[in-house]
Structure formats: C-alpha cells, structure tokens
Amino acid sequence: MTERVLVIPCSGIGKPFGSIGRDATFRVVDELRRGRAETNCLSLLVTGDEEAVRQVKDSLCIAVDGCPMECARKNIEMAGGVVAAHMRVMDLLRENRGLRPREVTFLDGDGEKLSAILADRIAAKVDELTEARR
Amino acid sequence: MKLRPKVGVVSCSGECCGLGTLSRVATRLILEGVRPETVTLCLPLFLAGDSGEREFAQRFPTIPVDGCHKQCAKKAIEKYSGPTAADVDVEALLNKWGVEAPADRRVLDKADVELAERVAEEIAKRIDWVQGGWDA
Numbered sequence: 001m002t003e004r005v006l007v008i009p010c011s012g013i014g015k016p017f018g019s020i021g022r023d024a025t026f027r028v029v030d031e032l033r034r035g036r037a038e039t040n041c042l043s044l045l046v047t048g049d050e051e052a053v054r055q056v057k058d059s060l061c062i063a064v065d066g067c068p069m070e071c072a073r074k075n076i077e078m079a080g081g082v083v084a085a086h087m088r089v090m091d092l093l094r095e096n097r098g099l100r101p102r103e104v105t106f107l108d109g110d111g112e113k114l115s116a117i118l119a120d121r122i123a124a125k126v127d128e129l130t131e132a133r134r
Numbered sequence: 135m136k137l138r139p140k141v142g143v144v145s146c147s148g149e150c151c152g153l154g155t156l157s158r159v160a161t162r163l164i165l166e167g168v169r170p171e172t173v174t175l176c177l178p179l180f181l182a183g184d185s186g187e188r189e190f191a192q193r194f195p196t197i198p199v200d201g202c203h204k205q206c207a208k209k210a211i212e213k214y215s216g217p218t219a220a221d222v223d224v225e226a227l228l229n230k231w232g233v234e235a236p237a238d239r240r241v242l243d244k245a246d247v248e249l250a251e252r253v254a255e256e257i258a259k260r261i262d263w264v265q266g267g268w269d270a
Contacts, residue, residue, distance in 0.1 A: 006150070009147075009149065010147075010176075010178055011147035011148075011149060011158070011160060011178070012178075013140060013145060013162065013174050013176055014176060015176060018176070019269075021237075022147075022149065023149060024241055025149065026149075026240035027240065030239070030240060039149045039150070040149060040150055041146065041147055041149050041150045041154065041206065042147045042149065042150055042178050043146045043147045043148065043177055043206030043207065043210070044150075044204065044206055045181075046177060046178055046180060046181045046182075046206060046210050047204075047206045047209045047210050047213070049204070049206075054148055069176075070182070071176065071178035071179055071180065071181075072178065072222070073184040074181075074182035075178055075181055075182050078181065103164035104162060105159055105163065105166060106159075106242075120183065133149070
C-alpha cells in the first residue's frame with residue numbers, strides 16, 4: 001500500500017458538477033496536500049491500463065463524483081480498488097442551496113466556492129486516512 | 135437535401151496533466167459555440183454506467199479528443215462501440231505546432247485558452263469532414 005492517497009474525480013463534462021469535482025481534486029493534489037495526495041486519469045482505468053489499475057489497487061482511494069451515476073466510484077471498484085471515501089458534489093449542493101453553479105468550462109463564482117469547500121473536505125479526509133494508517 | 139448526422143465528441147478525462155485540461159476545454163468550446171449541434175459524452179460512462187453512451191457511439195459518428203498519446207478516449211470507443219469516425223491527439227498537435235502544454239492543469243491562462251480555441255478548430259474540421267461524408 002502506497003503512502004499517498006489517490007483522489008480520482010469523475011471529470012464529468014456535461015454539467016458543472018463534474019468540473020467542480022475535478023477542480024477540487026487539483027486544489028488538493030497540487031496545493032492543499034501536495035506530496036501526500038495524488039490523482040490519475042480515470043480514463044486510464046476505463047481502458048484497463050495496467051499501471052493505473054496497479055496504482056488503484058495499491059492505494060487508499062477517494063472517489064469524487066459529480067452526478068448520481070457515480071462513475072469514479074464504480075470504475076475504481078471495477079478495477080479492484082478500495083474506495084476509502086466517497087465525495088459527491090450533489091450532496092454538497094444540497095448543503096449549500098444558495099450556491100448555484102452554472103458554468104462548466106470555466107467555473108463561475110459559485111462553482112469556485114463549492115470547489116473550495118469540497119477541496120477542504122477532501123483534504124481533511126486525506127489527513128484522516130493518512131492518520132488511520134499510522 | 136443534405137442529411138447531416140449528429141456527431142459525438144468524447145474528451146479524455148486527462149487528470150494527469152495540462153493536456154487533459156486542454157482537451158476538455160476544447161471539447162466544451164465546440165459545444166458552446168464552435169459547433170453547438172454537437173453532442174458530448176462522458177468517457178467514464180462507457181464502462182461504468184449508462185449503456186446509452188455506448189449505443190450513441192455505435193449509431194452516430196464519434197470523435198475522441200485525447201490529451202496524450204495513450205489515446206484513452208479512442209481506445210474506449212473502439213472497445214465498447216466500434217471504430218471512431220476521426221480522432222484528435224492533442225499532444226501530437228502541440229508537437230506539430232511547436233508549442234508547450236499548459237503548465238497548470240487547474241487554471242488555464244490566456245495563452246492556454248487561445249491554444250484550446252486552436253484545438254477546437256481542429257475538432258471542428260473533423261466534424262465538418264465527417265458530416266460532409268454523409269451529404270445525401
């Protein structure tokens with residue numbers, strides 16, 4: 001089992017929710033928990049890339065899903081990985097009804113706010129999983 | 135009378151680097167204005183869920199937009215739905231143009247957005263070519 005936590009977003013492209021999950025993931029792996037969390041292409045799992053499958057099997061994974069199809073969680077599990085935590089953007093929207101993200105390509109203000117909230121939660125989960133392993 | 139089929143565009147998810155973000159943004163620019171009649175499909179759904187994605191790609195011409203040479207979108211479409219109508223390899227395009235990939239995978243700067251627009255033009259050329267082949 002690797003030391004780093006693997007965060008995999010669905011990167012859904014049709015609605016803002018996938019963009020929010022993707023953006024939040026990058027905030028975590030490139031800024032908030034750089035060096036302690038990493039990500040990889042969900043597409044590689046979809047195509048059965050051996051290296052990606054091995055990485056998923058060897059890591060504690062956090063799935064970040066935009067919509068109820070839960071593609072990130074399902075693809076991690078299909079690859080034989082363990083989903084240690086599951087974050088859903090739809091849940092976040094229910095908790096923050098005042099925020100209404102509309103833009104997909106480049107997040108608008110509400111999308112950025114939701115991304116920041118989600119990133120903090122993912123970062124906290126990374127800490128929790130890392131601590132639990134010690 | 136000219137019959138033009140719907141065309142699907144499938145971007146790789148490309149979380150590993152700026153090339154994936156470029157593919158994704160270029161694909162979105164197609165939908166948002168360059169060729170708004172186009173349909174996009176979520177690549178992870180090919181494996182994980184709604185079989186409608188696979189069926190669409192079986193029935194309509196579909197163009198994968200891949201960030202890197204691994205060409206995950208193209209491979210997934212070929213695996214689950216059959217041959218692609220055309221394809222875009224963003225890494226190869228950037229090599230051909232002699233330009234660097236975006237340094238930041240989360241936030242694209244002005245030059246990166248202009249690059250995404252250029253990639254979108256390449257996607258549009260392939261859409262036009264595919265639809266041209268269907269003229270009746």
